[in-house]
Structure formats: structure tokens, C-alpha cells
Amino acid sequence: MVEPFETSFGVEKKRRFLLVRLETTDGLEGYGECVASTEPLYSSETTATAREMLSRRFLPLLVRMRSPTLEKFSDATDSYRGQRMAKAAVETALVDLAAQGEGVSVSRFLGGHRRRVEVGVSVGIQPTIPALVRRVGRYLDDGYRRVKLKVRPGWDAAPVAAVRRAYPDLELWVDANQAYPTEAQKRIRVWAEKYRVSQVEQPFPERAIRAHAELARGARFRVCLDESIIDRVSLDDALAAGALTSLNVKTGRVGGLEVGRALARRAARAGVPSWVGGMLESGIGRAHNVHLASLPPFTLPADLSASERYYRQDLIERPFELGPGSTLEVPAGPGLGVRVREETLRRARRASRTFRR
Ligand SMILES: [Mg+2]
Structure with a gap:
């Protein structure tokens, strides 16, 4: 990497x-x-x-x-x-x-029509706050418009505040990968609203549906579920509980592209927008994700950065490059198209x- x-x-x-x-x-x-x-x-x-x-x-x-x-x-x-x-x-x-x-392309095969998909960048935990602010600045210079910060207890309010101060208009998301105890709700709400975080992803353990629902109630940010949603039943239960106002879809987590599409459609019918998450894939998995993100129910920017953000050498010949408007091009050739x-x-x-x- x-x-x-x-x-x-x-x-x-x-x-x-x-x-x-x-x-x-x-x-x-x-x-x-x-x-x-x-x-x-x-x-x-x-x-x-x-x-x-x-x-x-x-x-x-x-x-x-x-x-x-x-x-x-x-x-x-x-x-x-x-x-x-x-x-x-x-x-x-x-x-x-x-x-x-x-x-036809995988996108067409699944019912997609977009030629480009909007993407953002996910920024890991950095050694220091100044390093994080510089890192975010570099991604903005590269052309990314939406930034997601990985957070955890002890690496949240201060780094989020610093990024917000440096970039007042940035669309800022955070993702905790289940790191918080459910009692942390109040504190999360305070810093997320104060620094205008527009989406908080999976702060609590995957089975903590009620805690996510409590956080979502009246929040000025979307509550996104990732690890909690693995199939139709888990999605329906979470929707019924009001535990999510955004859905992260990962092909691997849910068992395939067709299931991923079905879950995003279901969420859309309940008024919940979806987006495609990433798992540090090579260009092969990334291509599948780009095709998935081109489908109609996916309306929020995906976690699918250009190949160079991850790997010195990719497994596909023409690596994905960031294009105008923070987008990646959907390969048009038959199948994966790479x-x-x-x-x-x-x-x-x-x-x-x-x-x-
Ligand atoms: Mg996540």
C-alpha cells in the first residue's frame, strides 16, 4: 500500500x-x-x-x-x-x-446508466492532528469534495474540529467502525453537530440497533449503518427501528452485487439514501464497486478513491483516476471493462x- x-x-x-x-x-x-x-x-x-x-x-x-x-x-x-x-x-x-x-457492462447489466460516479475519500487515523489537516488538504487539492474521517474514542472531537476550522465548507463524514460504547451517544451528538458533520457512520457495535436509533432521533446529521446491515432482515429491522438515515452497501458484506442492489432499492423506498463503501480493494474489486455505484438507488458519494490513493501498483492496466466533479468513470466495455x-x-x-x- x-x-x-x-x-x-x-x-x-x-x-x-x-x-x-x-x-x-x-x-x-x-x-x-x-x-x-x-x-x-x-x-x-x-x-x-x-x-x-x-x-x-x-x-x-x-x-x-x-x-x-x-x-x-x-x-x-x-x-x-x-x-x-x-x-x-x-x-x-x-x-x-x-x-x-x-x-454489456456490469453497470448496464444491473440496470445502471451513469457514466461517472461521485466519490469521496476516506482518511485513516493519522499520527497527529496537523498531519491529518495536511492530509485532508492534499485530497482537496486532488479534487475530492467529500471527506470521511475515521474516528474512535480519543480521536474524534479535536481532529474533527481542526479539519472543520481549516475547511469551513467541506462536506465532512465520520466513521467509527463500532468503536464507541452505546453510552457515548450524547458526546458524539455534541461534537458532530458543533462541527457540522453531515454523517456519522456505525458508531456503536453492529447489534446495537436501539442505540443507533436513539442517536438518529432528532439528529442534525445522518446516521449511517455499515457493519449492522448484512441482509434484508437486518435492513428491514433497522429501518423499522429508525436506526439509519443512510446505508453503506458493500458487496462483500452483503454477499454480492445483486443483494447490494436489492438492499439499496429497499432503503430508497423507505426514504433512506445509499452509497457504496470500500474495503481497500484492488482495481478488480474497485471496478465492481464503481459499476454498483452507477445504479439509480445510490445517491450519496461512494468511498471509491482513485487507485493511486491506495496502491503503488494496481492489478488492472488503466488505474481509476479522479475526474471532474470528484468522480470516477464507469468502465463502458463488456463485463468489468478493465x-x-x-x-x-x-x-x-x-x-x-x-x-x-
Ligand atoms: Mg464503515
Whole structure:
């Protein structure tokens, strides 16, 4: 990675990618990326558990199917609890193939129409407040319009105040990744409103729906849920409780692009806007996210920065670059619409397994 990324639960300095490549007999190739991390910090899944599930269950199951489709795959894996990141790695690759089969982009295949998607940048916890203010300034110079700060107890009011003072008009979000005890509601509300934070993401543990609902009541900022929402039931319950006024959708967390689209539509019907979150993906996962963010129910800027913000060398040939109005371009070619650097993959590869019919 270009620089370490620190959140309330830890620091990431390098990333190991777990990729799925599906090849059809007529020569098409579909790519998916599993967004699990090496450590079970953001979620209970890890690269190792996902690899185990992929190689012992999901991929053998897929190659045994007579003519595999998205629907058959999701039906066949439905009874396996959880493992959403592992399932999504296959689902996204299947969507890539299905879109190529129809000769359209993943965006079109899923019903998208936008050519560019609005994005913002997520800024990790920095060593000092001046370093944070400088870092934010650099991103604004790069052209990002919306900035999300990672916060945690002890790194909240003071850094948020400093960024607000330096950039009075900035659209400012914060994300705590579940770091606060539910009693912290009052304090969060005070600094968030004082420094005009427009969105507070997942301050409390994932099961703390009532605390999020209490925070959302009468708040002058949106309360966004990320880790709490993993499927339709969790979304419906949280909506009914009034626990969210914004929804972060991550393909890996919910088990695929089609589920992600369905959840965003459901939230939109309840008057709650959605946006696409990021998991430090390579260009492959990033491309899937950009296609997802191009769909109609996604109306808030996504956490999908240009490739150079994350990695010295990406796995795709033309890295994503920030364009006018803080946007990324939606690839227009069939499927994912990006070219994977096969040579880079070969050199970086630690292990691989092939499953054949
Ligand atoms: Mg988050």
C-alpha cells in the first residue's frame, strides 16, 4: 500500500488479495475479489476462512453445475450461513461473465446508466492532528469534495474540529467502525453537530440497533449503518427501528452485487439514501464497486478513491483516476471493462488452485 491505513480496529500496511477467476469453455473470463482481510477485525471472515469455503464448498459446487447461473449459485449456497465475502467473490465473477455474455457492462447489466460516479475519500487515523489537516488538504487539492474521517474514542472531537476550522465548507463524514460504547451517544451528538458533520457512520457495535436509533432521533446529521446491515432482515429491522438515515452497501458484506442492489432499492423506498463503501480493494474489486455505484438507488458519494490513493501498483492496466466533479468513470466495455495485469498477478501470486469440470 502507498501508506498504512488506520481505523478504530487496526492498521493495514499491505494487503493480500484473494481473487476468483472463472473461465468458460467459450473463452470468457470473469473476475471477482474477496474483500476479507487477513485478520477478523472488520468482520468474522478472513482471507483464510474465505479460501477454505471457496475451495471446499463454493467452487466445487459451481463447477459441478450443468450450466451455472447467478440464480443457481445463490440458491445452492443459500443454506450455508454467513460466508458472505466468500460468496460475493464468486457472485461478482459470475455477474462479470453474465454481463459479458450479453455484451454489456456490469453497470448496464444491473440496470445502471451513469457514466461517472461521485466519490469521496476516506482518511485513516493519522499520527497527529496537523498531519491529518495536511492530509485532508492534499485530497482537496486532488479534487475530492467529500471527506470521511475515521474516528474512535480519543480521536474524534479535536481532529474533527481542526479539519472543520481549516475547511469551513467541506462536506465532512465520520466513521467509527463500532468503536464507541452505546453510552457515548450524547458526546458524539455534541461534537458532530458543533462541527457540522453531515454523517456519522456505525458508531456503536453492529447489534446495537436501539442505540443507533436513539442517536438518529432528532439528529442534525445522518446516521449511517455499515457493519449492522448484512441482509434484508437486518435492513428491514433497522429501518423499522429508525436506526439509519443512510446505508453503506458493500458487496462483500452483503454477499454480492445483486443483494447490494436489492438492499439499496429497499432503503430508497423507505426514504433512506445509499452509497457504496470500500474495503481497500484492488482495481478488480474497485471496478465492481464503481459499476454498483452507477445504479439509480445510490445517491450519496461512494468511498471509491482513485487507485493511486491506495496502491503503488494496481492489478488492472488503466488505474481509476479522479475526474471532474470528484468522480470516477464507469468502465463502458463488456463485463468489468478493465484489463487485468496477468503478469503482475503471476509475479505476486502466493498460491492458486484450479477447479475443472
Ligand atoms: Mg464503515
